[in-house]
Amino acid sequence: MSRVDLYLNAAERANTRRSYASAxxxxxxxxxxxxxxxxxxxxxxxxxxxxSLSLNTLKHRLAALSRWHQEHGFPDPxxxxxxxxxxxxIRALHPAQEKxxxxxxxxxxxxxxxxxxxxxxxxxVRGDAGSALRHTRDRALVLLGFWRGFRSDELASxxxxxxxxxxxxxxxxxxxxxxxxxxxxxxxxxxxxxxRLCPVEAVEDWLALSxxxxxxxxxxxxxxxxxxxxxxxxxxxxxxxxxxxxxxxIADAEAFSSHSLRRGFxxxxxxxxxxxxxxxxxxxxxxxxxAMRYLDGIDVGLKARFEQGLDRTxxxxxxxxxxxxxxxxxxxxxxxxxxxxxxxxGSRRKEASALRDxxxxxxxxxxxxxxxSDRGLYQLSVPTPSADILDDHLYALLDELHRxxxxxxxxxxxxxxxxxxxKHWD
Numbered sequence: 001m002s003r004v005d006l007y008l009n010a011a012e013r014a015n016t017r018r019s020y021a022s023a024x025x026x027x028x029x030x031x032x033x034x035x036x037x038x039x040x041x042x043x044x045x046x047x048x049x050x051x052s053l054s055l056n057t058l059k060h061r062l063a064a065l066s067r068w069h070q071e072h073g074f075p076d077p078x079x080x081x082x083x084x085x086x087x088x089x090i091r092a093l094h095p096a097q098e099k100x101x102x103x104x105x106x107x108x109x110x111x112x113x114x115x116x117x118x119x120x121x122x123x124x125v126r127g128d129a130g131s132a133l134r135h136t137r138d139r140a141l142v143l144l145g146f147w148r149g150f151r152s153d154e155l156a157s158x159x160x161x162x163x164x165x166x167x168x169x170x171x172x173x174x175x176x177x178x179x180x181x182x183x184x185x186x187x188x189x190x191x192x193x194x195x196r197l198c199p200v201e202a203v204e205d206w207l208a209l210s211x212x213x214x215x216x217x218x219x220x221x222x223x224x225x226x227x228x229x230x231x232x233x234x235x236x237x238x239x240x241x242x243x244x245x246x247x248x249x250i251a252d253a254e255a256f257s258s259h260s261l262r263r264g265f266x267x268x269x270x271x272x273x274x275x276x277x278x279x280x281x282x283x284x285x286x287x288x289x290x291a292m293r294y295l296d297g298i299d300v301g302l303k304a305r306f307e308q309g310l311d312r313t314x315x316x317x318x319x320x321x322x323x324x325x326x327x328x329x330x331x332x333x334x335x336x337x338x339x340x341x342x343x344x345x346g347s348r349r350k351e352a353s354a355l356r357d358x359x360x361x362x363x364x365x366x367x368x369x370x371x372x373s374d375r376g377l378y379q380l381s382v383p384t385p386s387a388d389i390l391d392d393h394l395y396a397l398l399d400e401l402h403r404x405x406x407x408x409x410x411x412x413x414x415x416x417x418x419x420x421x422x423k424h425w426d
Contacts (some may be wrong), residue, residue: 019060019064031049036069036075042065043082050094055094058090062083101258101262102256103263103266106264108245108264109143111249115248116136117139121344121407130224131225137218141155142241144191148191148199149266151258152235152237154175155234158217160216161214162174163217168193170192171190171193172189173188174188175187205345212227218231219231220232241257269282333384334380335382336378336417336418337377337397338375338413338415339358343410344410354405354407358401358404363378363380363397380416394416394425398414402414
């Protein structure tokens with residue numbers, strides 16, 4: 001290959017070259033069309049496949065044929081008025097709703113992430129390094145793919161040397177080329193660190209466990225747990241995504257694709273009040289029409305406008321509140337609980353995350369107050385109608401704390417103690 005050919009190939013994405021070559025083969029070999037083509041032959045080609053191929057596929061075939069004629073110095077028959085009319089007729093006689101990937105919604109992302117964390121912890125306990133690597137990689141991929149709205153080819157193109165992570169703040173990914181980057185100027189994508197379902201933390205965990213320092217971020221892992229030197233292929237991400245969604249217990253996992261991450265994020269952002277321009281800038285869309293295809297017509301202000309109209313024309317009647325009986329006071333017992341956490345991998349970040357979840361859930365129910373930070377000692381106020389109920393409360397609390405520690409890949413030593421009687425629960 002000459003240097004000129006080298007640079008010509010570099011100017012175009014490999015996926016585009018392959019898809020155009022496939023389109024030309026279809027026209028020339030399968031349909032037995034002649035190149036250079038005439039306007040009539042292309043019109044017959046479109047008419048012959050109007051019922052079997054989608055309109056978008058036919059437009060892609062025309063783009064490939066147009067490129068072939070331009071590159072070989074022939075007049076371009078695809079731009080003729082007759083071709084435009086044939087396409088218009090196909091659209092009228094064969095209307096079809098555009099097939100779109102099922103959006104991966106936030107509750108599904110949460111369920112999948114939780115399962116991957118638990119599966120990783122189980123793999124570590126049984127000494128299965130390959131599965132631990134695979135689950136940690138998959139969690140980083142699905143969280144980063146969702147929160148950044150990445151396509152599968154963008155996820156496959158990420159390189160470690162082009163990623164900058166600021167722990168607790170966020171990360172920046174640089175892609176030298178992507179689908180929307182027509183001038184090949186390269187683009188930077190930023191992603192914040194989040195309090196939950198954090199993509200930055202997930203990527204940090206993957207890099208720490210894999211010990212990768214350079215090259216593709218996401219790689220194939222063989223059955224012996226060895227990492228490939230090359231990155232994942234874009235086409236391999238869809239079956240991989242469906243596989244771990246099914247393992248996580250997600251119904252209809254086959255309906256999801258890599259675009260499900262992008263659509264899921266777009267719909268979450270739209271329902272969370274993001275402005276369309278803000279969303280376009282973040283994801284990288286240049287066309288409002290393209291962005292709206294991912295939003296499915298979500299209008300955050302629509303419900304508010306309906307409710308405003310209802311309030312104006314049909315005021316809600318204020319119903320008198322019934323008088324409730326007085327609630328009897330329940331005795332409270334002061335309990336001390338000591339919590340010691342240590343991460344499987346030595347990650348202080350995971351320990352802090354586990355403790356935060358414990359304070360926000362189980363401990364919060366009993367108005368936990370920190371007594372001694374060095375010893376991890378907290379004071380609880382536990383409702384105690386009877387001694388049996390006190391036991392039930394504390395054993396349920398300990399079970400919940402251990403579940404959180406397991407989910408965050410941490411060892412936990414937790415002991416509850418009644419300072420007045422000296423009784424212990426562990």
